[in-house]
Amino acid sequence: MNDQLRSDRPLWTPDHAKIAATRMAAFTAYARTVSGRSLDSYAALHGWSVDAPEQFWTAIWDFCGVIGEPGAGPVLVDAQKMPGARWFPDARLNFAQNLLRDCDNADALVFWGENKVKCTVSRAELWRQVAQFAAALRESGIVSGDRVAAYLPNMPEAVVAMLAAASLGATFTSASPDFGVQGVLDRFGQIEPKLLIASDGYWYNGKAVDLQPKLAELVPRLPSVRQLIVAPYLNQEADALAANLPKAMSWTRFIARHAAATEIEFVPLPFNHPLYIMYSSGTTGVPKCIVHGAGGTLLQHLKEHQLHTDVREGDRLFYFTTCGWMMWNWLISGLASGATLLLYDGSPFVERGRILWDYAQNERMSHFGTSAKYLDALIKTGLKPKHAYDLSALRVMTSTGSPLAPERFDDVYADIKSDLQLSSISGGTDIISCFVLGSPTLPVWRGEIQCQGLGLAVDVWDDQGQSIRGEKGELVCLRPFPSMPVGFWNDPAGKKYQAAYFERFPGVWHHGDFCEMTEHDGLIIHGRSDATLNPGGVRIGTAEIYRQVEKLPEVAESIVIGQDWDSDVRIILFVKLQEGIELDDGLTARIKRLVRDNASPRHVPAKILQVADIPRTKSGKIVELAVRNIVHGQPVKNLEALANPEALAAFADRNELSD
DSSP states (O other), X not given: OOTTSOOSSOSXXXXXXXXXXXXXXXXXXXXXXXXXXOOOSHHHXXXXXXXXXXXXXXXXXXXXXXXXXXXXXXXXXXXXXXXXXXXXXXXXXXXXXXXXXXXXXXXXXXXXXXXXXXXXXXXXXXXXHHHHHHHHHHHTTOOTTOXXXXXXXXSHHHHHHHHHHHHHTOEEEEEOTTSOHHHHHHHXXXXXXXXXXXXXEEXXXXXXXXXXXXXXXXXXXXXXXXXXXXXXXXXXXXXXXHHTSTXXXXXXXXXXXXXXXXXOOOOOEETTOEEEEEEOOOTTSSOOEEEEEHHHHHHHHHIIIIIISOOOTTOEEEEOOOTTSHHHHHHHGGGGGTOEEEEEESOTTTTTTTHHHHHHHHTTOSEEEEEHHXXXXXXXXXXXXXXXXXXXXXOEEEEESSOOOHHHHHHIIIIIOSSOEEEEOEEETTTTEEEEEOOTTSOBOTTOBOEEOTTOOEEEEOTTSOBOSSSXXXXXXXXXXXXXXXXXXXXXXXXXXXXXXXXXXXXXXXXXXXXXXXXXXXXXXXXXXXXXBOGGGOOBOHHHHHHHHTTXXXXXXXXXXXXXXXXXXXXXXXXXXXXXXXXXXXXXXXXXXXXXHHTOGGGSOSEEEEOSOOOBBTTSOBOHHHHHHHHTTOOOSOGGGBSOGGGGGGGTTOGGGGO
C-alpha cells in the first residue's frame, strides 16, 4: 500500500472496560468536579487544561497526591510571560520524599546488568540505602545547592545517589560510562560538582569495560570534586580499586559510619529549586547545561506516568536507557506513582537479541519503553516476541528518540502484541518530558502520536507564525508550563535560554521539530527542523525518507543530508548495509524507486553512497548535522558528544560528491 495513504481504521482501540479502569478516566471524573465542565472527550479535557492552567495543575497536584505544601498564594504568576511565568511560588516540597513515599517489602527496583548481574531492592531496602547515603553526603559537607555528579551505569546505586542528593536539596547530574573523558569534562566541568560517584566499570555485549583509566584521567581535571565514590560493579574489591584512584573512597567505606541510619531528613524546598542539570547533545558545540526544577519535573512526570501512560500502583515499568539520556530521569520518577522500576544496563542484543524479552516475561513487565531504532533493529533480527514469550502483563509500549515509522506500528501489533497501547512520544531534554504522547483512552492510528500532552498548548505553525493543520510546520507551545527549564547554567541574564527557544517566535516556545497535526488531533514528527531538507525550496522531513529506505532488508540503517549544490540543495543518502552486502546499481535503483513511489519524486536522493557505520550521539540519535558539516568541509565542534566519532571519516572527501 502507498505509504502516503493512511489506514481508515485505527490499529488499536481500547474497549469501554479498559478505558474505565484507566487513571486517565479517573482523573477526568475528578476534573469534572473541579472544573464544572462536562469534559466529554479528550479534546475537551485538553482544552480545559490549557485554558484554566491554575485549576488544572492544582488538580494534578491533588489527584496524584503530591507530598508538600502548595502554598496559599496564586498557582501562576506572570502567566503572560514566556519565559518568566512562575508556578506555585509559595510551595514547598521535596522531590525525593515524593518518590520514597512507601517503605514496605514490595519491589522498588529490579536490576539486570546484561546476563551477568541480577538483583532486587525492596522499597524498605531502598529507603535504608538512601538514608545511609544521604547521611554520608551530609557528613561530607554536601548542602542544598551543591552539585552531585554520577558517572554510572543504569544500576541501583544511581537511583540511591540521586534520591539522597535530592533529599538534601543538592542538584544531581549524570552521564553514562560510555562517555569519553572529554565528553564528561565538557558537561561536569561547566557545573563544578563537589562530589563524583562512578562505578569501577560496566558490561557491554558480554565484555567487561574497566573505567579506572578514565577515572584516573578525569578526576584531576575536575578540581571542584572533593571526593570520588566508587561503586563496585565488575569487581567487589572496591576498597582496593579506590586506593589507586585520586580522592577516591569505595561506596561501602563511604557509608560505613552510617550503617544504622534509618531516618531521612527531607529538606522542604521551593517549587523551582534546581533538581537536575541535563545536557544538550553537544554536536554543535559545548553542551548547554539545562537546569530543571523539582516541582515542575515532579508534576509533569506524575501526569505523564499516571494519565498518559496509565502507570498504576504495583506496575512494573521499564525503559531501555542509560544515565546519559533524559528517559532515565523520566523512568526514576515512576517510584512516585508506586511502580517497580525495571533497570537494565548493557547491550539489548545479548542472548541473540532476546534478553529484553526474557526480562519482560520473567519480571511481568507492564510497560516496555525503548527507542524507534531498537524496534527497527529488532524487526530485522526476525524475532517475534508475540510467539516466543508470555507478554500477558504488558499493557503499554512507548517509543522515542526518533520518529516511529508507520511500518513499525504494523510490526509491533503483528509481532509483539495486538492488544497494546503503542505510544510514540516526543519532547526532549529541554523540557525533561513530552509535548506529544499517548493516552490509554484513545485509539492508536498508524504512524501517529496519539495526542498533545495535557496542560501543554501545543500547535503547528508555518514560517509566518500561523496555525496550520494537515501541513508540515514547526512544533510550538503557546503558553507556559511547569517543566520549562529554570534556566541554563552560567546564563544569569537568560540570553542563551531566550535564544534557544524564543528567538524564532518571540513569546512562544519553538521546539525545533518539523511536524504536522492530523485529522485525529494526533501528530506526525518528520524530523528536526534544523535537519530538514530543502531541495528546490520544498521542505522535506528526513523521517519521510528513512521510512522508505529502511523497509529494505538489505539496509541496516541510513542517514540523509542536504548538500549545497549549484545554488540549490540536493539530497544525499548514506546507507549502512547488512553484513556482506555491497551497494550496486540494482539496489540503488530499488531504493530510488521505493522512495519515488511511496513518498514523491522530490524525495529521491541525488546520490546514494555506502558507509560502514552511521555516527550517533551517546543516546543513540543519528547526527545529520555533523555529517552535513563533514560533507561541506566544516568542523564538527564536539566529537566527544558522539558514541562513534570515528564513523565520520567515511563521509569526508567523497569523490562521488564532487559531481
